[in-house]
Every structure is written in structure tokens, then in C-alpha cells.
Amino acid sequence: MTQYLFEPPKVKSVPVKGEAAQYPVGRIFCVGRNYAAHAIEMGGEPDREAPFYFTKSPQAALASGETLPYPPGTENFHYEMELVLVIGAPVFRANAEQAAAAIYGYGCGLDMTRRDLQQVGKDKRRPWDLGKDVEGSAVFAPLSKAADLGEIGPQRIHLEVNGVVKQDAHLHELIHSVGAVVADLSKYYHLMPGDLIMTGTPAGVGPVVAGDVITGGIDGLDPIALKIGPAD
Template identity: 80%
Template sequence: MTQYLFEPPVVRSIPVKGEAAEYPVGRIFCVGRNYAAHAIEMGVEPDREAPFYFTKSAQATLMSGEILPYPPGTGDFHYEMELVLAIGKPVFRVSAAEAADAIYAYGCALDMTRRDLQQLGKDKRRPWDLGKDVEGSAVFAPLTRAAELGDIGPQRIHLEVNGEVRQDARLGDMIHNVAEIVADLSKYYHLRPGDLIMTGTPAGVGPVVAGDVMTGGIDGLDPISLTLAEAE
């Protein structure tokens, strides 16, 4: 048995409705600007040619209902409500039809973002890591098997801050649908079970402060919530 110099990171996992076993988190891929209205509010033209991606660490995983301290190094911490999909079998260089068959489950997610540090990265043509790969910034509600949700498109996606609606759209507003995203990403990675893909956020993103409570939902999926606490 392999010995380690220190305890390796704990495996993060997400409950799945109807399953005793949980879905272990491997890699977290995120799609940028996948709703046209959000791209515009970020000051750029929607790019319909192909998706683009950034990543978060598995250790950024936080479960719905938990409390997150306001993160260090930022004065502009934003919420982004998203649909996340969970890969259920290995795929590499697949068609959109094959990609759709590889989606095991869906869930509600929050991509929490240090917007000022993300913008600094953009301004200096540097990576977005400090803005996006933040401890506790990948928040997940329990997953629902894909077959139970059905075709993606008509479902409402929304987010409230302290009960006030801030984001409200339909999954059909995504520029690149879920099958197209998986197929495109499979050109660059051997996707495998444990891989999660956060599919982008609608317009209406904005800052939150300590004491704020975020709640969100997608029709047919378990809702999500997050409370922001004072900085440590």
C-alpha cells in the first residue's frame, strides 16, 4: 500500500437523488459566456463559433445549504447561477449524439467569482484563476439523473438574493447546448466519470456581501442555497 508524506485531499462528492452512493468530484470544467445576454452585460459580443472554458479545483466544491466566508483578496464577489452536468462514462472525440448519451446527471450550481480579480486578469491578459478558482466557489445541489429531467431547453433557471430575483432565464437560451459542449470538450480531453461541466450563467450577475442569502433553482432539479458570512 502506498504511503504518503501527509494525508491526501478528501474526495469531494455530491449526492444523487435515489442513490445511496454519491458522485465523486474529479475535474470541474466551466463554460464562459454561454448566454448571449450575459456576454453583453460583460461588455463583449456573444461568440457563437465554439465554447471556451476555464476550470475550478475539485477542492473548491461546496454543498448547497452551507455557509461560505467572504473570500480574501476581493471587494467584488459575484454569484453566477448555472446548470451543471455530470459525465457518466468515458468519451473522447465524440459526436453530439454520443456526447448526450454520456451525461449521467444534472444539477443546480453556483459559480462564485472574485470579479475584480477576474477583470484584472483580463486587463493584463493573464489567466482567470484567482478570480474563478476560489475556495468554496463551486457550489452544488444534489444531482438528478439525466433521464428524469428530459430534454434540456424549456426549464426556467433563476437566482434570488435575499428573496429578490436577480437572474431569470431558460436553459434554451444557452448559445451552446449540453451535447454540443460535451462533444466540443471531448476534442481536448478524455472525459470520464467524475468530470463536471458548469454550463454558463444567464444575465443578471452581481455582487453579494456578508449576510446575503442566495437561493436558486432550475425546473425539475433540487434547488440550491448559499449563505455568505463575514471574512475570516
Template identity: 75%
Template sequence: MTTYLFEPPATPSIPVKGEAAGYPVVRIFCVGRNYAAHAAEMGVEVDREAPFYFTKNPQHTLHTGSTLPYPPGTENFHYEMELALTIGKPVFRASREEAAAAIHAYGCALDMTRRDLQLVAREKQRPWDLGKDVEGTAVFAELTPAAEMGELGPQRIHLEVNGEVRQDATLADLIHSCVEVVMDLSKFYHLAPGDVIMTGTPAGVGPVVAGDRITGGIDGLAPIALTIGEAE
């Protein structure tokens, strides 16, 4: 039996509708620029040929309803409302049918971002880690089994800051659908239970400050909320 020099962190999890057990988070993949209007507001071209990805440490998982201290090193901390999906069975080089069958559940998520650091890294053609892979910035609401969602497309995705609508779109606006994302990502990774994919954010991203309350939702899914706390 392996022993450790210190107690390793517990595996984070996301609650699942109708389940006593949570969904363990092993890896978090994120899709960049998957809504055309958001790509435009970020000043970049839309890549319709294939999705691209970045990752977040699973230990950065945070549950809806939490308070997240304003993070260090930034003066431009942004919200991004997203649809997350979870993988329910192993899949590699998936066909469309295999990819669809591998999707376990959907949920609301927030990809909180140190935008100023992300943009500096982008300008210097460096990785986005300091902007994206930030403690507590992968925020998840309760998951809903995929079978209960039906066909994706008409569902509204929206976000409010202090009650004011900032993002408002539909899942039909996704450039690469959830199934297409799973198909593509499975070309590069052996996807398996424990993998979470955040599918991108609509237009309307913007900054928040300490004291702001973020709320958001997607039709058919449990809503999400986050309060921004004072910097530590």
C-alpha cells in the same frame, strides 16, 4: 503501497437523487459566456463558433445549504447561477449521440467569482484563476439523473438574493447546448466519470456581501442555497 508525508484530502462528492452513494468530483470544467445577455453585460462579444473553458479545483466543491466566508482579496464577490452536468461514461471525440449518452445527471450550481480580480486579469490578458478558482466557490445541489429531465430548453433558471430575483432566464438561452459542450470538450480531453461541467450563467450577475442569502433553481432539479459569511 504508496505512503504520503501527510494525509491527502478526501475526494469531494455531490449527492445524487435516489442514490446512497455520491458522485465523486475529479475535475470541474466551466463554460464561459454561454448566454448572450450575460456576455453583453460583461462588455464582450458572443463567440458562437465554439465554447471556451476555465477550470476549478475539485477541492473547492461546496454543498448547497453551506455558509461560505467572504473570500480574501476581493471587494466585488459575485454570484453566477448555472446548470451543471456530470459525465457517466468515458467519451473522447464524441459524436452527438455519444455525447448525449455520456451525460449522467444535471444539477443546480453556483460559480462564485471574485469579479474584480477576474476583470483585472482579463484586461491584462492573464489567466482568470484568482477570480474563478477560489476556495468553496463551486457550489452544487443534489444531482438528478439525466433520464428524468427530458429535453432541455423550456426550463426556467433563476437566482434570488435575500428573496429578490436577480437572474431569470431559460435553458433555451444557452448558446452552446449541453450536448454541444460535451462534444466540443471531448475534442481536447478524455472525459470520464468524475468530470463535472458547469455550463455558464444568464444575465443579472452581481455582488453579494456577508449576511446575504442566495437561493436559486432550475425547473425539474433540486434547488440550491448559499449563505455568505463574515470574512475570516
């Protein structure tokens, strides 16, 4: 048996409706600017040629309903409500049919972002890691199996802060569909069970402060909630 110098991190996981076993979190991929209105509000133009990505470490995963301390190093901490898809079978260089078949399930997610640090990265042509790969910044609600949600498109996606609606759109507004995202990402990675993909956020992102309560939902999926706590 392999011995380690210290105890390795515990595996993060997400509950799955109807299953006793949970979905283990491996890699977390995120699609940038996948709604046209959000791309514009971030000062860019919608890119319809191909999606682009950034990543979060597995340690960024946090369960819905938890309290997240306001993170260090930022004065502009933003919410982003997203549809999350999870991979259920190995897939590499997939066509559309193979990509669709590899999707195990869907859930609500929050991509919490140190927006000011992300902007510094943009301005200095540096990676976004300090802005995006934040401890506790990948918040996941319980997953539903793909067949239980049905065709992606008509579902409303929304987010509220302290009960006030901030984001309100529909999944048909995704520039790159879930199948297209999986197929494209599989050109660059051997995707496998344990991989989660956050598919992008609608317009209406904005800041939160300690004491704020974020809620959100997507038709047909378990809702999500997060409280912002005082800074450590």
C-alpha cells in the same frame, strides 16, 4: 500500499437523488459566456462558433446549504447561477449521439467569482484563476439523473439574493447546448466519470456581501442555497 508524506485531500462528492452512493468530484470544467445577454453585460460579444472554458480545482466544491466565508483579496464577489452536467461514461472525440449518452445527470450550481480579480486578469491578459478558482466557489445541489429531467430547453433558471430575483432565464437560451459542450470539450480531454461541467450563467450577475443568502433553481432539479459569511 502507497505511503504519503501527509494525508491527501478527501474526495468531494455530490448527492444523487435515488442513490445511496454519491457522485465523486474529479475535474470541474466551466463554460464562459454561454448566454448572449450575459456576454453583453460582461462587455463582450456572444461567440457562437465554439465554447471556451476555464476550470476550478476539486477543492473548490461546496455543498448547497453551506455557509461560505467572504473570500480574501476581493471587494466584488459575484454569484453566477448555472446548470451543471456530470459525465457518466468515458468519452473522447465524441459525436452528438455519444456526447448525449455520456451525460449521467444534471444539477443546480453556483459559480462564485472574485469579479474584480477576474477583471484584472482580463485587463492584463492573464489567466482568470484568482478570480474563478476560489475555495468554496463551485457550489452544487443534489443531482438528478438525466432521464428524470428530460429534454434540456424549456426549464426556467433563476437566482435570488435575500429573496429578490436577480437572474431569470430559460435553458433554451444557452448558446451552446449541453450536448455540443460535451462534444466540443471531448476534442481536448478524455472526459470520464467524475467530470462536472458548469454550463454558463444568464444575465443579471452581481455582488453579494456577508450576511446575504443566495437561492436558486432550475425547473425539475433540486434547488440550491448558499449563505455568505464574514471573512475569515
